[in-house]
Amino acid sequence: MRATVNPPLLLVAHGTRDPAGPRVVERLAAAAAERLDVPVHVGYVDVIGPTAVEVLRDLDGPVVVLPAFLASGYHVRTDLPAQIAASDRTGVVVCRALGPAPELVEAMRERLITAGWQPGARIAFSAAGSSDEHALADVRAAAQLLGRRCGQWLTPSYVTTAAPATAEVCGPADFIAPYLLAPGLFHRRLAELPVAGVAQPIGDHPAVVELITRRYRQARRQALAA
Template identity: 75%
Template structure:
């Protein structure tokens, strides 16, 4: 990475991308809140489906950049797709932080959403993730389920909206509360909301704890990569 005259490089928040307008709205809210918290420019890019692409976003930023994958698990897009896109951009001054999840701040946001949905101690929680065929991503999801389980006082194993098993529809019951391991609303959350359960928490979204996490990821990347370059 080229040496920077400043230790406050811009942040590039990178999400998967969806044609559902609610998804980008959440990412933009996260970007706005992070910019306010960190007092640095924050840009947004997507690895798939919609733009701006990673290369397009990087072309608008000069000097070192911290790229933060707004993903809840280190699956294919985080480990392979994103690094390939950064390499293809020709930039050598991009420090990539760890993804958003799993992390304590994400779990705390999930817990707060669960309480807001009506959950009380003693009621059963069903942990629901999007699903993946990537074993590394599934391992991260299992770690997140264990973390939330400690928070609610239950042993939680993940269920999935699609792709992996068991599906949430197979394991949930009418007295259960669903905790979605989803960053933004969209098709997956709508499927969960249709299930015959006691309550479905909102997606994690632009919760204050998530903003805390973005700030922490950014500062660690600056400390470990930018300031050492």
């Protein structure tokens, strides 16, 4: 009965060779497991393993899958469904991606304050970048949420791929708010810019654990209703 009522959670992230990225995802998984009192597994759609396919094939019964992405781009809408299909699994319920969400905004605001930002100082909102319009729309929504929370209008900029580039729009008095889940190459690029401060990535902030908890419980209700 427990496996049906409280199915395990699979956090699926992009994957990176930078060891800091998987460490963040593993800490989020551990915190979510403690909070939800269910097994939480980790898989990836690219670069490193285990893949979502491999993890799903090792699990029995219903599974809740949560894309640990800040926007619903190609990996969320195409890669992950393809991996789920390749696993030949039934009983898989997929949550919405992590972002955009108010919990992420709270984490970003706290990271900014830690970096020295004070109300009134200009914020440069910086995301990884994408050529996928769905992902870019999610990033714009996230920038609007943070802007409302911080009392200013924010237009997103990007580390790569999309325009405008953060390096071209930020000034020496600005504080950069990285719309990044984990440290890595993109955050290192931002940290090199001549600005007043660069906040840390969102990381394993307690608000993110709360968001994972909320996403899981919503999906669990859907699974039970089905």
